[in-house]
Amino acid sequence: MHRLYNSLEPRVMDEDMLKLAVGEQGPREEAGQLARQEGILFKDVLSLRLDFQNILRIDSLWEFENLTKLQLDNNIIEKIEGLEQLVHLVWLDLSFNNIEAIEGLDTLVNLEDLSLFNNRISKIDSLDALVKLQVLSLGNNQIGNMMNIIYLRRFKDLRTLSLSGNPIAESEDYKMFVCAYLPDLVYLDFHRIDDHMKEMAESKHQYSIDELKHRENLIQSRLEDEQAQQEELEKHKAAFVEHLNGSFLFDSMYTEDVEGNKLAYLPGVSELLQAYKDKFVIICLNIFEYGLKQQEKRKLELDTFNECVQEAIQENQEQGKHRIAKFEEKHLLSLNAIRDESELTNFEMKIVEYGKDIMELFNVLMTLEMQLVEQLEETINMFERNIIDLVALFIENVQSLMAQCRDLENHHHEKLLEISINTLEKILKGDVDEDLPDDLRPLFVDKDTIFNAVGASHDIHLLKIDNREDELVTRANSWCTHLVDTIHKNEIMRNRRRVKEINQYIDHMQNELDSLECSDVID
Amino acid sequence: MEVLKEKVEEEAAATEQAEVAERGEKLLRPLDARREEAPMTQEMLRDLEKKLSEIEIVVPEQPLTFTKDSIDISKLPLSYQSNTLKEEHLLQVADNFSRQYSHLCPDRVPLFLHPLNECEVPKFVSTTIRPTLMPYPELYNWDSCAQFVSDFLSMVPLPDPLKPPSHLYSSTTVLKHQKGNCFDFSTLLCSMLIGAGYDAYCINGYGSQDLCHMDLTRDVCPLTMKHKEMVREEEKVPSKKYAIKPPRDLSSRFEQEQEMKKQEEMKGQEEKQRREEEARLLEVEKAKIDPLHGLRVHSWVVVLSGKREVPESFFIDPFTARSYSTQDDHFLGIESLWNHKNYWINMQDCWNGCKDLIFDLGDPVRWEYLLLGTDKSHLSLTEEEDDGMNDDDDVENLGKEDEDKSFDMPPSWVEQIEISPEAFETRCPSGKKVIQYKRAKLEKWAPYLNSNGLVCRLTTYEDLECTKTLEIKEWYQNREDMLELKHINKSTGLNIDYFKPGHPQALRAHSYVSMQPEMDRVMEFYETARVDGLVKREETPSSMTEHYRGRSDFLSYRHVDFGPRVKKLSLNSAESNPRPMVKITERFSRNPKKPADEDVAERAFLIQEERIQLRYHCRDDHITASKREFLRRTEVDSKGNKIIMTPDMCISFEVEPMEHTKKLLYQYEAMMKLRNEEKLSRHQAWESELEVLEILKLQEEEDDAHTLAISIYDTKRNEKSKEYREAMERVMHEEHLRQVEAQLDYLAPFLAQLPPGNKLTRWQAMCIKDECLSDFKQRLIDKANLIQACFEKETQELQKKQQWYQENQVTLTAEDEDWYLSYCSQAMFRIRILEQRLNRHKELAPLKYLALEEKLHKDPRLVEFLKVFV
Numbered sequence A: 001m002h003r004l005y006n007s008l009e010p011r012v013m014d015e016d017m018l019k020l021a022v023g024e025q026g027p028r029e030e031a032g033q034l035a036r037q038e039g040i041l042f043k044d045v046l047s048l049r050l051d052f053q054n055i056l057r058i059d060s061l062w063e064f065e066n067l068t069k070l071q072l073d074n075n076i077i078e079k080i081e082g083l084e085q086l087v088h089l090v091w092l093d094l095s096f097n098n099i100e101a102i103e104g105l106d107t108l109v110n111l112e113d114l115s116l117f118n119n120r121i122s123k124i125d126s127l128d129a130l131v132k133l134q135v136l137s138l139g140n141n142q143i144g145n146m147m148n149i150i151y152l153r154r155f156k157d158l159r160t161l162s163l164s165g166n167p168i169a170e171s172e173d174y175k176m177f178v179c180a181y182l183p184d185l186v187y188l189d190f191h192r193i194d195d196h197m198k199e200m201a202e203s204k205h206q207y208s209i210d211e212l213k214h215r216e217n218l219i220q221s222r223l224e225d226e227q228a229q230q231e232e233l234e235k236h237k238a239a240f241v242e243h244l245n246g247s248f249l250f251d252s253m254y255t256e257d258v259e260g261n262k263l264a265y266l267p268g269v270s271e272l273l274q275a276y277k278d279k280f281v282i283i284c285l286n287i288f289e290y291g292l293k294q295q296e297k298r299k300l301e302l303d304t305f306n307e308c309v310q311e312a313i314q315e316n317q318e319q320g321k322h323r324i325a326k327f328e329e330k331h332l333l334s335l336n337a338i339r340d341e342s343e344l345t346n347f348e349m350k351i352v353e354y355g356k357d358i359m360e361l362f363n364v365l366m367t368l369e370m371q372l373v374e375q376l377e378e379t380i381n382m383f384e385r386n387i388i389d390l391v392a393l394f395i396e397n398v399q400s401l402m403a404q405c406r407d408l409e410n411h412h413h414e415k416l417l418e419i420s421i422n423t424l425e426k427i428l429k430g431d432v433d434e435d436l437p438d439d440l441r442p443l444f445v446d447k448d449t450i451f452n453a454v455g456a457s458h459d460i461h462l463l464k465i466d467n468r469e470d471e472l473v474t475r476a477n478s479w480c481t482h483l484v485d486t487i488h489k490n491e492i493m494r495n496r497r498r499v500k501e502i503n504q505y506i507d508h509m510q511n512e513l514d515s516l517e518c519s520d521v522i523d
Numbered sequence B: 001m002e003v004l005k006e007k008v009e010e011e012a013a014a015t016e017q018a019e020v021a022e023r024g025e026k027l028l029r030p031l032d033a034r035r036e037e038a039p040m041t042q043e044m045l046r047d048l049e050k051k052l053s054e055i056e057i058v059v060p061e062q063p064l065t066f067t068k069d070s071i072d073i074s075k076l077p078l079s080y081q082s083n084t085l086k087e088e089h090l091l092q093v094a095d096n097f098s099r100q101y102s103h104l105c106p107d108r109v110p111l112f113l114h115p116l117n118e119c120e121v122p123k124f125v126s127t128t129i130r131p132t133l134m135p136y137p138e139l140y141n142w143d144s145c146a147q148f149v150s151d152f153l154s155m156v157p158l159p160d161p162l163k164p165p166s167h168l169y170s171s172t173t174v175l176k177h178q179k180g181n182c183f184d185f186s187t188l189l190c191s192m193l194i195g196a197g198y199d200a201y202c203i204n205g206y207g208s209q210d211l212c213h214m215d216l217t218r219d220v221c222p223l224t225m226k227h228k229e230m231v232r233e234e235e236k237v238p239s240k241k242y243a244i245k246p247p248r249d250l251s252s253r254f255e256q257e258q259e260m261k262k263q264e265e266m267k268g269q270e271e272k273q274r275r276e277e278e279a280r281l282l283e284v285e286k287a288k289i290d291p292l293h294g295l296r297v298h299s300w301v302v303v304l305s306g307k308r309e310v311p312e313s314f315f316i317d318p319f320t321a322r323s324y325s326t327q328d329d330h331f332l333g334i335e336s337l338w339n340h341k342n343y344w345i346n347m348q349d350c351w352n353g354c355k356d357l358i359f360d361l362g363d364p365v366r367w368e369y370l371l372l373g374t375d376k377s378h379l380s381l382t383e384e385e386d387d388g389m390n391d392d393d394d395v396e397n398l399g400k401e402d403e404d405k406s407f408d409m410p411p412s413w414v415e416q417i418e419i420s421p422e423a424f425e426t427r428c429p430s431g432k433k434v435i436q437y438k439r440a441k442l443e444k445w446a447p448y449l450n451s452n453g454l455v456c457r458l459t460t461y462e463d464l465e466c467t468k469t470l471e472i473k474e475w476y477q478n479r480e481d482m483l484e485l486k487h488i489n490k491s492t493g494l495n496i497d498y499f500k501p502g503h504p505q506a507l508r509a510h511s512y513v514s515m516q517p518e519m520d521r522v523m524e525f526y527e528t529a530r531v532d533g534l535v536k537r538e539e540t541p542s543s544m545t546e547h548y549r550g551r552s553d554f555l556s557y558r559h560v561d562f563g564p565r566v567k568k569l570s571l572n573s574a575e576s577n578p579r580p581m582v583k584i585t586e587r588f589s590r591n592p593k594k595p596a597d598e599d600v601a602e603r604a605f606l607i608q609e610e611r612i613q614l615r616y617h618c619r620d621d622h623i624t625a626s627k628r629e630f631l632r633r634t635e636v637d638s639k640g641n642k643i644i645m646t647p648d649m650c651i652s653f654e655v656e657p658m659e660h661t662k663k664l665l666y667q668y669e670a671m672m673k674l675r676n677e678e679k680l681s682r683h684q685a686w687e688s689e690l691e692v693l694e695i696l697k698l699q700e701e702e703d704d705a706h707t708l709a710i711s712i713y714d715t716k717r718n719e720k721s722k723e724y725r726e727a728m729e730r731v732m733h734e735e736h737l738r739q740v741e742a743q744l745d746y747l748a749p750f751l752a753q754l755p756p757g758n759k760l761t762r763w764q765a766m767c768i769k770d771e772c773l774s775d776f777k778q779r780l781i782d783k784a785n786l787i788q789a790c791f792e793k794e795t796q797e798l799q800k801k802q803q804w805y806q807e808n809q810v811t812l813t814a815e816d817e818d819w820y821l822s823y824c825s826q827a828m829f830r831i832r833i834l835e836q837r838l839n840r841h842k843e844l845a846p847l848k849y850l851a852l853e854e855k856l857h858k859d860p861r862l863v864e865f866l867k868v869f870v
Helices: A015-025 A029-038 A147-154 A174-181 A195-204 A206-238 A248-255 A258-263 A269-340 A344-429 A438-443 A447-522 B002-013 B015-027 B029-035 B042-061 B085-104 B142-152 B171-177 B182-195 B253-285 B383-392 B394-401 B421-426 B664-704 B719-743 B748-753 B762-808 B814-858 B863-869
Strands: A047-049 A055-057 A069-071 A091-093 A113-115 A135-137 A160-162 B199-207 B297-304 B314-317 B322-325 B331-338 B343-346 B367-369 B432-437 B440-445 B454-461 B469-476 B483-489 B494-499 B507-512 B521-525 B534-540 B543-548 B555-562 B581-588 B600-606 B611-618 B625-631 B650-653
Touching (some): A248 A258, A248 A447, A269 A344, A269 A447, B142 B182, B182 B199, B611 B664, B748 B762
Antiparallel strands (some): B199 B297, B432 B440, B469 B483, B581 B600, B625 B650
């Protein structure tokens, strides 16, 4: 823009440049000396300043994983890129660059302060991921549409905004508009918004804001509804009985059943169908309620189990902690005693004694752990048995209910067949009803055709019911096995961790003892 | 029945005679008292008589008799001095009732129906009760009411411990003199309780010796009794389905049993010893048997269940304000009871004290009533049964027969009971009261009576004779430093002061042996009132421990160890030469925002060893915690460069080793931070020490010169507001005077001379004006003359004196000369003043005259006439 950036060669962000910057901005004095001695890893750097470097392209920043503050102002950057890895970034300064569009910020969910001052941005967007945004500086850009401000309404924490130097800021209504549409804003263009101003703005734009609010609320409530429905469905799925609280299964039986739909037009069939549907739905509802109840039961079982196991582990931990605390008290004393001891024989005796103490602690801790493992194993096995029984019972009962469905279907099939044959006979006799639909007529040619049609419909229905049953059974079983597996695996993991922890601790103690010995031998 | 009726008529005819007879009977009462217990043998009677005579000597020794001489009868209202018609009628009814009663129950004591009041007028006992609701919210509940009565009145024993008194004074008189016997006590208490809505009754009955003499020396002081800890049994949680099984117990059961047996044996022996000890103690404490047991007349109050949510009937002893169950051993029998509406006689046998009595006043078999038609009739029996029983028992119909059914109790003759706020606050007579309990003495004072705010002191003794003090508890009120209770344990020398919220340093309790700094003490604080959240500070001569709660930096504990003080030559006070700190240990509670590995749980600064030890919090699922130890040595390496940081300066154990913590830079920064924090901790510890000194100083000052805080609502004591109020009143008064003066009509005397009713004529108006003016002129001249006369008199006298002085100058003594000189100067002063006044008068007189003239011109009554004239 008005800066003569051409006068200098554009530079590339490379390793050397970054190292230099890190070195310059690192710790000072004694700490700096240490830092130089050891070298600083990029991932330990929390804040980095790269201003006035004539950088054209953001690059090589992926190593700075933990960076929280990044200054890239006064460069000639044209595109926001290469920042995807810096997810901990809180503070980002990109002012005085040549950026034309906001982009590449979708991963920076922790960003609170964003400065894009003095760029070439004409539209505010792509900021959706920045839910924590508090300060946004967009002055000296080319934003020309007031509607951009409405976009900013989604940032609930936004308190400071600067837009001066944009085309929209020249409009008379600019301030009022911003104040009215962003009521939570405290500072606009580095000035505090006074209450009087807020009131005026509110009254001026009241109607349009109310409308906007109404629309937002509607969207919000719709979203919430959907969420609630989703949750409900999830709950049902967890109970393996989703969509069974209505005629969903029944309807699905007839969606692919061409013949069945045709046959429904036979006289007397529609009534039959209605009665069939009612009974079927009642059974479905039974399954559904039973499923939910069983789910509650399983949940309760699981909760009790978890609680008990947690308690046991907690108690065991307390015991372990107590042991260690006791040991440490003693340990401090004996360490001091060993240090003070001058006579060699005594010294060695004490060392041996201390080593014994450590071994004893190890034994005690390991015994505790083994005890817990045994106890838990017993409990887990018991739980496993119970939960498998529960699931088996559930499956059994559902199966019996499903069998009822099948019976209904068979019954319906027989009735339908009877009606069909009667109709066929009538047709063959020439005693035809006038109102028989045209697409039904081809079915009533001879006995085989109609038999086949009705049979096909029956088969489809049975298949649907079987499928639903199979799905339920497999899912329930797999849930059960998965649960049991996880519990076992978790227990094993826990045991491993604890054993490792104990070993680590004992090793540390032993090392300390060894070093003591060594130092004394040297002395 | 018929016979009875006739008898009634007969007796009604000869009321006068009967009355006389009854009086006579009253005198014979001691006999009745003895007759009360029928199965007594002659020997016992004699024995009793003997003992009785022994006792009689003791009673008059009590100097606190409440004589009538001290009461000014003339000032009492009319209702005290005479009976209304209705009251007379009631007395007749009562007499009649009494006669029938003595006829039917000849072996019982005459009734206590109408003792004389302070004006020697017989008054029925029920009318002496004046139900009053006191204007003090404190007196709304029975316990505080009883406490007040027992505090406010001092006890006077009955003139004859075996008889009810001959006089029963009104509660107003009793309150005025602040003393009375048990009947006065219970009448007053009953009036207050009934006023507060309780179903309360006065009882005339028999009590134990302790009760009648208000002797609490064999009772344990209620204040010393420990509150029984409500031991709430932890509800056994039903063992959950998946609770783990405990590890198998491998110890021998036989050995356990043997151990148990041994212990039980030991316990049994101890128990036995203890029981023997207790028995011995009881023996000592047991009082000698009272020869008059069961004959001592006492009066107390019973509160029946039903009203004011009283769940169960109970007795209140008005002397001690204690409540007793109706089964208590102290109460040995009831003759009769009454409230402001009716009078009941107990027809139940009292062989077992009051234990078997049933307080169903509607049951005429058990309680014979005097007046019919009161609302007290919750008899549980059915009507038929009732009638059947009536036929058996002729006592039943005593009350019903002889009076018209609509007769009810006349209103009380007693004036409204009033207690002034001053009296209410002072409570005890002259503001002080002492009660002797078993092994304890309780002293009470009115607030503001003691200059240090002491209101109550409880002294507990080791022995029954009260010679060895065990501990002293002192309660304070209105202290500016909010001291509430001082607990001094004499055996250990430990003092504990308890404070109410509001102490400048938010002190809650302070226990100490000596007030010297750097000694053993424990201070507790109101942590919410303090910025630093300090809860408790414990001190020993070489350490100080502080506990905190609710701090934003999660500090919960700080322990400072001090070394011996280094002798300094220059200054040697505690402030300028603090003890060197050896070790500071600080503990922090878990900060949920930090991961456990970075959240320090305990850090110890070993100051002299230049060592810093850190222990981190334990992770939720771990049993070991990270540790780190910094050695702060500043060393120089072989080349002479200062070593900033070496790996052996930081020894650490990490539960889960992390990469960045291994770096020297990290360790260096951590150490630098810790060094700063060490300085801060040292400073805070030093400040704590200073604070202790300050608190001690404050307490000392407060003990030396105590000022009591006065509530702004306390209009009597708040001097400032009192002054202000008085000033306001004075101003108001002056204003009022001025207004009165302004309203003084200067024309009134002149207008009065004119014939009334006529309208003023112009001539008259002129006359009045002139007269008024001339009158005023005359007054001014008179005044001037008066001053002149005074002046001349003074001068003459002075001249005379001077002459006398000059004549006798030679013979005068020094005293006379002095006297003369002082007289001269005084006389000169007077003369000068008079002269000034005269001059002033001369100046002002014309002005005043003109002012009056002006005023007259403007006077609304004269103005129209004068205007025309002018």
